[in-house]
Amino acid sequence: MYSTPMATPDTRTQLLDAAERLFAERGFRGTSVRAITDLAGANLAAVGYHFGSKAELLAAVVRRVVEPINAAQCARLDRLLARTSDPTVADLVEAFAGPLFDEMPGGDEGGARTSRLIVTIITDPAEEARTWTGPSEVAVRDRYLAAFERALPDLSQEELWFRLRGIIAVTAVDRIQVYQNPPASLSPVAGEAARRWAITYLTAAMSAPPTGT
Amino acid sequence: MYSTPMATPDTRTQLLDAAERLFAERGFRGTSVRAITDLAGANLAAVGYHFGSKAELLAAVVRRVVEPINAAQCARLDRLLARTSDPTVADLVEAFAGPLFDEMPGGDEGGARTSRLIVTIITDPAEEARTWTGPSEVAVRDRYLAAFERALPDLSQEELWFRLRGIIAVTAVDRIQVYQNPPASLSPVAGEAARRWAITYLTAAMSAPPTGT
């Protein structure tokens, strides 16, 4: 089963790798099973054999990507809450958004591709792309929601909820294709710079005073 | 046939209306020409006859939606620049992001649908969805970029560019499908509240100090 660990990867993981890349680049509907199996060097029927269907392959891909991110978000929140003082908004933003940038499996171009996969899936209108959310994601989200609530006591639940989703949205910035070809041909955001810019941006945004009625 | 001008609209505009709705809900690839013509009560061949192809229909839909938004962004910037004092960051955010919420054609549910169309198109990985950007959008963008540059002189061009795209991203917040089913079944963001929350959020974000090296 795991006979040769490094020589040629499992067909199953090669399918996962190929699907991860193609789903990130072209979305769920824009990626054909044939394109995946071609890139993976596998037979067309391999997807059906190893995963059952294209949708279940997507679920497996997303699970593999999301789990370490979720674990990192959880661990960092644990560490913050173990301290004596309450975490600040900046702490929470960093702990929540940081793993979205750097908790990426190896072989990725600075996390840019994996980050794009998440965003592509999240914003995909196909309903198959929306059936993967598990209970652990919800648990982490609720814990952060509670922590932000304590750090921002004046904010209504609804507005806090809006702002939390804003964090995800800003992570999606490299998916924004309007205004393509930046004015003076600005270089595409490098991974590390994007991470720091986003955290600055989001900390300020989350710390904004409540919107008056 | 079309004796009374308001009874039954043009087939062409009915196709545009149907396509606008379906593209917003299901994306470009997720919407079939047959679904559009069925919803419009037209024949399958009508798309080919009136627009040439599905991609050109999309371009026509986007053009119809984007043009008034662009015009409003432009007009509001003109009004700001005509004043004696330089516009503040809050002024610019309001002028730029406001039309994304309220410069919507009638018959829309508070602009939510049109806003979703834009975001769906922008984030669509299909390359057909990315060929519509015209010179006027670029012109408006550059003018705002320059105005923001004057209001935020300490910010590097790259980071400002990143932040400007963040505005678009946050407008996309209702496309964020993770964390679906808000915790305490929070009501979906009402149009007017979302508008005010977004402007608060984005003004704070844009005003953040430059990220240190």
Place this chain on the structure above:
DNA sequence: GTATGATCCATACGAACGTTTGACTGAAGA
């Protein structure tokens, strides 16, 4: 050796897709 079970492969199937075709309609112009 032979059986077994997992994996891979070539191939086929039916459905859905975007597009094209050619005939039909009805009002307007000569």
Place this chain on the structure above:
DNA sequence: TCTTCAGTCAAACGTTCGTATGGATCATAC
């Protein structure tokens, strides 16, 4: 009356899609 022409229509085209099938292949267990 005859022609014209923009518009609509049913039907079909060829392609691509996801999935299913049944046989090959190969290590291991007996």
